[in-house]
């Protein structure tokens with residue numbers, strides 16, 4: 001892949017035998033972490049997501065899943081242990097795992113399963129900036145939840161691209177949609193605002209998702225599950241849009 005592309009890989013936790021096969025791809029630390037999950041669903045999703053991460057990065061780097069070595073940033077963001085211009089970010093929710101991979105640009109992704117009921121207005125009033133809360137409120141009540149998740153996933157994708165999670169205050173910036181693009185405004189910091197471009201991801205019914213990418217002029221490719229390297233002949237993919245520079 002080139003530095004102008006951002007690849008989105010997506011998969012779902014499947015049958016017990018698939019989860020077992022995915023477990024076999026993990027390293028010792030990941031297996032130990034997987035076994036600490038008490039809920040089967042959470043265990044299966046973690047295992048599936050980490051297998052996706054290993055298979056996709058192995059595919060991009062031209063190495064086996066097992067050879068993918070990870071380390072963690074100051075605030076827990078996984079990155080490649082070896083010097084590389086590949087960047088990635090993982091997210092999981094419900095039974096879906098998604099991974100964004102880029103080159104030479106930081107990236108953050110968030111997916112949320114929107115089938116669960118949330119107190120959209122209450123959460124928006126509590127955690128969102130004034131402009132975001134007002135945008136959610138501007139919708140008819142049956143669309144509050146969808147609007148809430150659009151902002152929520154955008155905010156999380158930006159925080160995850162930065163890598164410092166909740167250390168960056170949620171009301172210090174806003175993310176508001178314009179078509180399938182998300183407009184970021186970091187209050188009082190126009191340089192940081194211009195550093196990123198963001199997009200809504202359409203990944204299927206019952207899912208809300210967003211990606212934040214450093215810079216402009218990239219093309220999004222949405223892909224299915226990677227195959228293990230020894231059977232990977234080709235992977236299905238489709239090209240989507242490129243956010244324009246504002």
Ligand SMILES: CC(C)(COP(=O)(O)OP(=O)(O)OC[C@H]1O[C@@H](n2cnc3c(N)ncnc32)[C@H](O)[C@@H]1OP(=O)(O)O)[C@@H](O)C(=O)NCCC(=O)NCCS
Nearest residue numbers: 075076077090091092110152155156159160163164165166
């Ligand atoms: C991890 C964090 C960054 C995101 O958590 P989350 O949205 O609950 O979970 P996601 O499934 O989207 O992402 C989890 C994955 O992100 C990656 N991750 C962990 N720490 C990260 C960090 N500091 N930055 C970016 N990615 C991180 C990991 O791969 C992790 O999955 P894994 O441990 O199973 O491999 C969380 O600690 C955080 O700070 N989130 C921001 C929370 C927030 O502000 N929410 C309100 C938005 S309105």
